[in-house]
Amino acid sequence: xxxxxxANKANRLFWLGRYxxxxxxxxxxxxxxxxxxIDVPVGEVPYSEFLKKMDVYVSNEMTxxxxxxxxxxxxETVTSLRSIIEMMMDNAIVLRSEILSESFSxxxxxxxxxxxxxxxxxTNITELQPITDWLLAFWGCIRExxxxxxxxxxxxxxxxxxxxxxxxxxxxYYRIEETWEMIQKYTRSYPDMFDAVQAARxxxxxxxxxxxxxxxxxxxxxxxxxxxxxxxx
Amino acid sequence: MKELLAARDSVNRWxxxxxxRFGVYKNGVFNEQIFPFDAIPRxxxxxxxxxxxxxxxxxxxxxxxxxxxxxxxxKIVADGVIPKEFTYxxxxxxxxxxxxxxxxxxxxHIAGIDLVQAKDGKWxxxxxxxxxxxxxxxxxxxxxVTRKACPQTFRDNLIADNRNYGMLLKQMMDDVNGGRGINxxxxxxxxxxxxFEHSYLAEKTDAILAFPGDLIVEDNKLYYxxxxxxxxxxxxxYRRVSDEYMDPLAFEPSSLLGVPNLMEAYKAGNVGxxxxxxxxxxxxxxxxxxxxxxxxYYLNEEPILExxxxxxxxFKEDYEYILNNIEKLVIKDVAEAGGYGVMFGRxxxxxxxxxxxxxxxxxxxxxxAQEVIDFIDLDIIDETGNPSPRKCDLRAFVIxxxxxxVWKSGLTRFSRNPNSFVVNSSQGGGFxxxxxxxxx
Amino acid sequence: MTGEQRRYQFRYMTEASFxxxxxxxxxxxxxxxxxxxxxxxxxxxxxxLPSGCxxxxxxxxxxxxxxFGEYHSPHDYFxxxxxxIVCCEKYxxxxxxxxxxxxxxxxLTRCDLPAQExxxxxxxxxxxxxxxxxxxxxxxxxxxxxxxxxxxNATSAMEVFERGLGVCQDYAHLMTALCRSMxxxxxxxxxxxxxEGETHAWVEVHDGAAWLGFDPTYDKIIDWGxxxxxxxxxxxxxPSNRGQFFARTNIEEQxxxxxxxxxx
Numbered sequence: 001x002x003x004x005x006x007a008n009k010a011n012r013l014f015w016l017g018r019y020x021x022x023x024x025x026x027x028x029x030x031x032x033x034x035x036x037x038i039d040v041p042v043g044e045v046p047y048s049e050f051l052k053k054m055d056v057y058v059s060n061e062m063t064x065x066x067x068x069x070x071x072x073x074x075x076e077t078v079t080s081l082r083s084i085i086e087m088m089m090d091n092a093i094v095l096r097s098e099i100l101s102e103s104f105s106x107x108x109x110x111x112x113x114x115x116x117x118x119x120x121x122x123t124n125i126t127e128l129q130p131i132t133d134w135l136l137a138f139w140g141c142i143r144e145x146x147x148x149x150x151x152x153x154x155x156x157x158x159x160x161x162x163x164x165x166x167x168x169x170x171x172x173y174y175r176i177e178e179t180w181e182m183i184q185k186y187t188r189s190y191p192d193m194f195d196a197v198q199a200a201r202x203x204x205x206x207x208x209x210x211x212x213x214x215x216x217x218x219x220x221x222x223x224x225x226x227x228x229x230x231x232x233x
Numbered sequence: 234m235k236e237l238l239a240a241r242d243s244v245n246r247w248x249x250x251x252x253x254r255f256g257v258y259k260n261g262v263f264n265e266q267i268f269p270f271d272a273i274p275r276x277x278x279x280x281x282x283x284x285x286x287x288x289x290x291x292x293x294x295x296x297x298x299x300x301x302x303x304x305x306x307x308k309i310v311a312d313g314v315i316p317k318e319f320t321y322x323x324x325x326x327x328x329x330x331x332x333x334x335x336x337x338x339x340x341x342h343i344a345g346i347d348l349v350q351a352k353d354g355k356w357x358x359x360x361x362x363x364x365x366x367x368x369x370x371x372x373x374x375x376x377x378v379t380r381k382a383c384p385q386t387f388r389d390n391l392i393a394d395n396r397n398y399g400m401l402l403k404q405m406m407d408d409v410n411g412g413r414g415i416n417x418x419x420x421x422x423x424x425x426x427x428x429f430e431h432s433y434l435a436e437k438t439d440a441i442l443a444f445p446g447d448l449i450v451e452d453n454k455l456y457y458x459x460x461x462x463x464x465x466x467x468x469x470x471y472r473r474v475s476d477e478y479m480d481p482l483a484f485e486p487s488s489l490l491g492v493p494n495l496m497e498a499y500k501a502g503n504v505g506x507x508x509x510x511x512x513x514x515x516x517x518x519x520x521x522x523x524x525x526x527x528x529x530y531y532l533n534e535e536p537i538l539e540x541x542x543x544x545x546x547x548f549k550e551d552y553e554y555i556l557n558n559i560e561k562l563v564i565k566d567v568a569e570a571g572g573y574g575v576m577f578g579r580x581x582x583x584x585x586x587x588x589x590x591x592x593x594x595x596x597x598x599x600x601x602a603q604e605v606i607d608f609i610d611l612d613i614i615d616e617t618g619n620p621s622p623r624k625c626d627l628r629a630f631v632i633x634x635x636x637x638x639v640w641k642s643g644l645t646r647f648s649r650n651p652n653s654f655v656v657n658s659s660q661g662g663g664f665x666x667x668x669x670x671x672x673x
Numbered sequence: 674m675t676g677e678q679r680r681y682q683f684r685y686m687t688e689a690s691f692x693x694x695x696x697x698x699x700x701x702x703x704x705x706x707x708x709x710x711x712x713x714x715x716x717x718x719x720x721x722l723p724s725g726c727x728x729x730x731x732x733x734x735x736x737x738x739x740x741f742g743e744y745h746s747p748h749d750y751f752x753x754x755x756x757x758i759v760c761c762e763k764y765x766x767x768x769x770x771x772x773x774x775x776x777x778x779x780x781l782t783r784c785d786l787p788a789q790e791x792x793x794x795x796x797x798x799x800x801x802x803x804x805x806x807x808x809x810x811x812x813x814x815x816x817x818x819x820x821x822x823x824x825x826n827a828t829s830a831m832e833v834f835e836r837g838l839g840v841c842q843d844y845a846h847l848m849t850a851l852c853r854s855m856x857x858x859x860x861x862x863x864x865x866x867x868x869e870g871e872t873h874a875w876v877e878v879h880d881g882a883a884w885l886g887f888d889p890t891y892d893k894i895i896d897w898g899x900x901x902x903x904x905x906x907x908x909x910x911x912p913s914n915r916g917q918f919f920a921r922t923n924i925e926e927q928x929x930x931x932x933x934x935x936x937x
Contacts, residue, residue: 004415004441004457004459004465005459005460006443006444006447006457006458006459006460007458007459007460007462008444008446008447009460010460093252093423093428093432094423094432094442094444096252096432096433096435096436096442097432097435097436097440097441097442100436101251101252101433101436104251104252105250105251105252108249108250108251108252109250112249112250149460192461233460304734307773310773317773317776317777318777321773321774321776321777322777322778326774327734328734328735328774328905328906328910329733329734330734331734331735332732332734333734450699450743451727451743451745452727452729453729481915481917482699482700482701482741482915482916482917483701486915486917493699493743493917494699494701494741494742494743497701497729497731497739497741500731501731
C-alpha cells in the first residue's frame with residue numbers, strides 16, 4: 001500500500017524508527033551495565049566496557065560513573081539517552097497525523113519522564129523502566145494502526161538500528177543474521193527506498209561469517225559503515 | 234461536578250500525554266506551553282444554543298454574501314450601506330481577489346465568532362474571525378480526555394458530543410474539493426504557535442499535513458510532492474498561513490512559506506482555498522460595526538445576535554462621543570488582532586488619554602471604541618484550588634461547505650487575572666470546555 | 674476607435690541570467706499592451722526562453738493581462754520577449770464606472786497632512802479635476818529631482834515627497850497619492866514610451882468620464898507615444914516581472930531590460 005508522504009516525512013519516519021530502537025536497546029544495555037557493576041572488583045573501572053562500545057572516550061579526569069550519568073541525562077551529549085529521546089520527539093512531532101495521537105503519546109510520555117528525571121539526576125536506573133514499557137507500547141501501537149510506506153519506513157529504521165546495536169555490542173552472529181534477513185524482506189518489497197549497490201555490498205559483508213570470526217573489529221567497522229549508506233530517504 | 238474536580242490532575246496528565254500545547258516566542262526563543270485547562274465547563278442550555286445557532290448561521294451567511302459582493306458588484310457600497318472608506322482602505326481588502334468566485338461561493342468556510350454574555354444574559358458579538366481562526370482542537374481533545382476521566386458525568390448529563398469537529402471539517406473540505414484531489418492542511422511549520430492544532434486537525438480529518446516546500450503549482454494545478462517525486466493533485470487546501478505569505482508572485486515576494494502561482498491556480502478554479510483569500514476585508518474591526526446592517530441588507534432579516542455597542546470616530550456624532558467619554562470606553566486598533574492594540578480608557582493616565590485622543594483625531598478610520606461590557610464571570614479553580622471568578626468569552630466555530638453548520642461547542646477562554654478582560658491565549662489566559670446541553 | 678490613429682511597433686525584452694544555474698523557476702509577467710478605448714493591439718507575440726517553459730495567461734483583479742508559468746530543468750538564463758504592433762488614438766481611456774479603490778491610499782501612496790496641505794496650496798487655482806491635476810504635475814516637477822538609485826520598489830510617496838529624489842515610478846506614486854488626498858481618482862500606470870530604452874511609469878486621472886494620462890516625470894499631459902501595459906493603486910499591484918527560482922546555493926542574478934518603440 002502506498003501512503004502519501006513527502007520526502008521529508010519519509011526521512012523523519014525512518015529516523016523516528018531508528019531513534020526509538022536505539023533508545024530502547026540503550027536503556028536495556030544500561031540496566032545490564034548497572035547490574036554488572038555490582039560485581040566489579042575493587043580497583044577496576046566500572047562501566048568502561050559499555051562506554052567504549054558507545055564510542056565514548058573514557059577520560060581520567062571524570063569518573064566513569066559520572067560519564068555514565070552523562071550518557072543518560074546530558075542533553076548536550078549527542079549520544080545520551082536524553083538526546084536520543086529528544087530526537088525521537090523532534091521527529092515524531094511532525095508525524096502526528098501519520099502515526100496518530102495514540103502512538104505519539106508514548107513518545108511524549110518518554111520525553112516528559114526523561115526530562116523530569118534529568119532535573120533530579122535520578123541515580124537509580126530502574127526509575128526509567130516506564131520508558132522501556134512505553135517504547136514497547138509505541139511499537140505495539142504502530143503495528144496496530146499504521147500501514148503501508150509509513151509502517152515500512154519506521155520498521156526499516158528500527159531494524160537497521162537493531163542491526164547496528166547488535167554489531168556494536170558484540171551480539172552473537174545468529175542475531176545479526178536474523179536481523180539482516182528481516183531487513184531483506186524490505187529491500188525486496190520496497191526497492192526504491194534502498195541503494196541497490198550498497199545493499200548488495202552490505203549483504204556480502206554480513207553473510208561472511210568467516211570474516212566475523214577472523215577479525216570482529218574489522219567486520220564491525222565495515223558493516224556499521226555500510227548500514228549508514230543503505231537507505232535513500 | 235465533583236467527579237470533574239476530582240479528576241483534574243488526571244485530565245491534565247492526559248492532556249500532557251497528547252502533547253496539547255501551544256508555542257510561544259519569548260525573546261526570540263521558542264517554547265512550548267500548556268494551554269491551562271479549567272475543569273469547570275461552560276454550560277449552554279439547549280434553548281439558548283438554538284438561538285445562538287440561528288444567529289451565528291445568519292451572521293456568517295451575511296458575511297459570506299458581503300465578501301462575494303465586495304469582490305464583485307459592490308452593491309452594498311453603491312447603495313450607501315457601508316462607506317467606501319471601510320472597504321477599500323481596509324488592510325484586508327485585496328484587489329487581487331476582484332472578480333474571483335470561489336468554489337460554492339463560500340469565502341469564510343471556517344468562521345470563529347467571538348461572543349460574550351452580558352450580566353443580563355444577553356449574548357453579544359465581539360469579533361468575527363474569518364481568516365484563520367484557531368482554537369477548536371483544544372475543546373475537542375479536552376472532551377476526549379474528560380470523558381475518559383469522568384464517564385459518570387457524561388452519562389448523567391445530556392451533553393452534545395463535540396468530537397465531531399473533524400467530521401464537520403472533513404465534510405466541508407470534501408465539498409470545496411469537489412473530488413479534484415486530496416485535502417491538505419498547510420502549516421507554516423512546527424514552530425508555529427498553533428502547530429499542535431494543525432497536526433491534530435490533519436489527523437482528525439484524514440487530510441495530509443503539508444509543510445512549506447511540499448506543495449507545487451504546475452501548469453496551473455496544485456500538487457503535493459510525494460516521496461518518489463510523484464505529484465498528487467490537491468483539490469482543497471486548508472491553509473494555516475496568512476494570505477500575504479501564500480504566493481510570493483502574487484503577494485509578499487520574500488515569503489518562503491508560500492507556493493508560487495497558487496493564486497493563479499485558485500483563480501482558475503483548480504483548487505479550493507480554505508478560507509478564501511481576501512477575507513480580511515470582512516473581519517476588520519471597522520467593518521464589524523456594519524455586520525448587523527449586512528444581515529438586513531443581504532438577508533432582509535433582523536439580526537438575531539447584536540454587536541457590542543460600538544462607535545466609529547469616522548462618523549461625526551460618534552467622534553464627539555468618543556472624545557468626550559474616552560475614559561469609560563475601550564479603544565481598539567482596527568488593524569490588530571489577538572488582544573493587541575486594545576486600550577481601556579479607565580486604565581489610562583490623563584496624559585495617555587490625551588495621546589490616544591490625538592491618535593484618534595489624526596487617523597479616525599484606524600480606531601473603534603466600545604462600551605466596556607460587564608460580561609459574566611465564570612468560576613475557575615485557581616492555583617489555590619478554590620473557585621474564583623474570571624471574565625470569559627466564547628469562540629463559536631461556524632463551518633460552511635454546501636451548508637452552514639455551527640459546531641455544538643466552542644472555545645471558552647478565560648483571563649489569567651481576576652481583573653483582566655483580555656482572554657486571548659497569547660495574553661496568558663486559559664480555556665474551558667463548552668457544553669451545549671441537549672435538554673433544558 | 675474612430676478618431677486619428679497612430680501605429681507603433683514595440684519590442685520589450687527582459688533577461689535574467691543566473692550564476693550558477695537554477696534548478697527551477699516560476700514567473701509572473703505583465704508585459705503585453707492592454708486593450709482599451711484608445712489602444713488596440715494589432716499583433717502581439719510573447720515568447721519565453723528556455724523553450725519548454727510552461728506559459729499560461731490570465732487577468733489580474735484589476736483587469737491587467739498576466740502571463741505566468743514555470744520551468745523545471747536547470748537553466749542559467751530566462752528571457753521574455755514581448756513584441757508587436759499597437760494602434761493608438763489620442764490618450765483617453767473611456768470608463769463610465771471607474772473603480773472606487775483609486776480614491777483611497779494604498780500601501781505606497783499614503784499621504785500625510787503636510788503633503789495634503791501642500792497639494793491643496795499648489796492646486797488652488799485649478800478650476801476642475803484636470804486643471805488641478807495639471808497644476809499638481811507642474812509642482813511635482815518643480816519639487817522633485819530625477820535621480821536614479823535614490824529609491825527602490827518599496828519607497829513610498831511620502832518618502833519621495835520629503836527627500837525630493839526619484840525616478841518615474843516615484844513621480845507617479847507621489848502624484849497618485851496627492852490626487853487621491855484631494856478626492857481625485859488616480860491610478861499608477863506602467864508601459865512603454867517613445868524614445869526611452871526602458872519601461873516607464875505615469876499617472877491616469879479620471880475626469881468623470883475617462884482616464885487621462887499625465888506624465889509627471891516629463892511634466893506632460895499625455896497625447897501620443899505611450900503604450901500602456903498595466904495599472905494599479907501603486908507599483909506593487911502591477912509589477913511587470915516577478916520570479917522565484919530555486920537553487921541549492923546562492924545565486925547571482927543579473928537583469929537586463931530592453932525596450933524599443935517606433936512610430937510606423
